[in-house]
Amino acid sequence: MAAAAHEDARTLVESVIDPEMPMLTLADLGVIRDVDIDQNGAVVVTITPTYSGCPALATMRVDIEQLLNRHGYNQVRVDTSLTPPWSSDWITESGMRKLREAGYSPPGRAPAPGTGPVPLTLTTPPRAVSCPQCGSPRTELVSEFGATLCKAHYRCIACLEPFDHVKEI
Incomplete structure (x- = not known):
């Protein structure tokens, strides 16, 4: 029982x-x-x-x-x-599929932790983000912060659609 x-x-x-x-x-x-x-x-x-x-x-x-x-x-x-x-990386394959189906750009692989000192950067490292609407890799970052802290806001240069990208953490 x-x-x-x-x-x-x-x-x-x-x-x-x-x-x-x-x-x-x-x-x-x-x-x-x-x-x-x-x-x-x-x-x-x-x-x-x-x-x-x-x-x-x-x-x-x-x-x-x-x-x-x-x-x-x-x-x-x-x-x-x-x-x-x-x-x-803990998001399931089903979760990734559901994000894509809902019009989100799912995260890629999380950055691997390094050894030694962490370099100080003043800008966000560029991401390879494809448009969830048309699949084009020609996208641009609009804002590092979307509706929530875990999302960034992008725009597709090809189809001009805005979309959220779930950040890699």
Whole structure:
């Protein structure tokens, strides 16, 4: 019975919709680190936000708690883990497909961490971003910050359509 309750709780948590990109679940986004049931029967969910100051984190917590409560899990705790930090590489293939279908430019591979000193740069490194509407690689950055911190705003030079790009982190 405990295994079934654990699997049910995990399935429920994985179905929670991301408040900033509602075409994705939290599982698609890769922010769910763990779902467990402790010795007292409480569901303990561990999530890693896309940014340490992500404004959607509070909504994610509430959405998880409310969904589990509605399904009979009365004791719920949502913990935040910042280690390891979230990476856009954690977005599932299904999540990448859903982003493209919704008109977003999905992230490429996250930059690999280097060794040694981190070079100071005053500008954003250029990204190879293709237009999600027409597929053209001829795009230009309009603003490093889109509707949320995890997106940058671009414009396609070929079809002139604006679009958001989910940043590589």
